[in-house]
Amino acid sequence: MTIVSQQALQMKQVSRGNYLMRNALKHNVIFNEGSKGDAAYILTEGKIEISGVIEGHKKVFAILTPISIFGEMALFLDDGVRTATAIALEDSKVIVVTKDDLEEFMRESPKVIASIITVLVSRLKTTTRKALKVPSIGLGVVRILDLFSTCGKMELKYDATVKTLSDTFLTTPEKIEQYLLGLADQGLLAVGRDQNDIRIIRIRERDMLNAVMQNKF
Numbered sequence: 001m002t003i004v005s006q007q008a009l010q011m012k013q014v015s016r017g018n019y020l021m022r023n024a025l026k027h028n029v030i031f032n033e034g035s036k037g038d039a040a041y042i043l044t045e046g047k048i049e050i051s052g053v054i055e056g057h058k059k060v061f062a063i064l065t066p067i068s069i070f071g072e073m074a075l076f077l078d079d080g081v082r083t084a085t086a087i088a089l090e091d092s093k094v095i096v097v098t099k100d101d102l103e104e105f106m107r108e109s110p111k112v113i114a115s116i117i118t119v120l121v122s123r124l125k126t127t128t129r130k131a132l133k134v135p136s137i138g139l140g141v142v143r144i145l146d147l148f149s150t151c152g153k154m155e156l157k158y159d160a161t162v163k164t165l166s167d168t169f170l171t172t173p174e175k176i177e178q179y180l181l182g183l184a185d186q187g188l189l190a191v192g193r194d195q196n197d198i199r200i201i202r203i204r205e206r207d208m209l210n211a212v213m214q215n216k217f
């Protein structure tokens with residue numbers, strides 16, 4: 001049993017009242033990041049995606065399966081605002097836990113408090129690990145271009161490449177264009193137009209990664 005499900009079951013055990021159940025059909029938004037939150041939810045059936053928008057890009061933080069609790073953070077935060085968006089990936093069922101319910105659970109059972117802390121700590125640990133894994137954007141761009149050239153693909157559509165790279169590295173298209181400009185200045189690629197007047201990137205250095213590493217990019 002996961003830590004999250006332990007916590008959810010803990011809550012079921014201490015609750016004496018009737019639960020308010022809610023169905024969330026596939027694609028339903030249960031709540032949006034930035035909205036005010038007055039309840040947490042225990043997922044009993046289905047699948048919920050927890051995501052946020054970082055620098056204009058959607059980032060999935062977690063995919064929850066039964067039994068998991070979510071939407072608890074806003075109940076602890078002073079501003080009461082949702083830190084992420086919850087969307088049903090499948091037809092789902094949740095138990096609504098109001099702020100009053102949660103406070104009552106916590107008053108009645110120190111185990112509930114302990115398990116909520118455990119859930120928050122475990123999410124923080126996962127999130128910190130993910131954050132530390134964010135690659136150097138510059139080197140990441142070079143590695144991807146290097147892969148294309150290794151596969152013999154020396155011309156790439158400019159707009160599509162910039163969009164894919166900015167989505168991949170959760171950064172702005174402008175930032176990616178700066179890196180491309182830097183590589184162009186080093187003579188490793190050129191930006192031009194094809195016969196249909198579509199902007200393209202021409203990779204000029206087959207071993208781009210090696211060249212960049214030698215230049216201590």
Ligand SMILES: Nc1ncnc2c1ncn2[C@@H]1O[C@@H]2COP(=O)(O)O[C@H]2[C@H]1O
Nearest residue numbers: 061062070071072073074082083084127
């Ligand atoms: N990094 C994360 N990993 C897993 N779940 C999260 C993460 N950030 C937020 N959540 C959950 O998503 C919910 C969004 O609404 P809340 O801020 O009320 O409570 C939040 C947590 O339950």
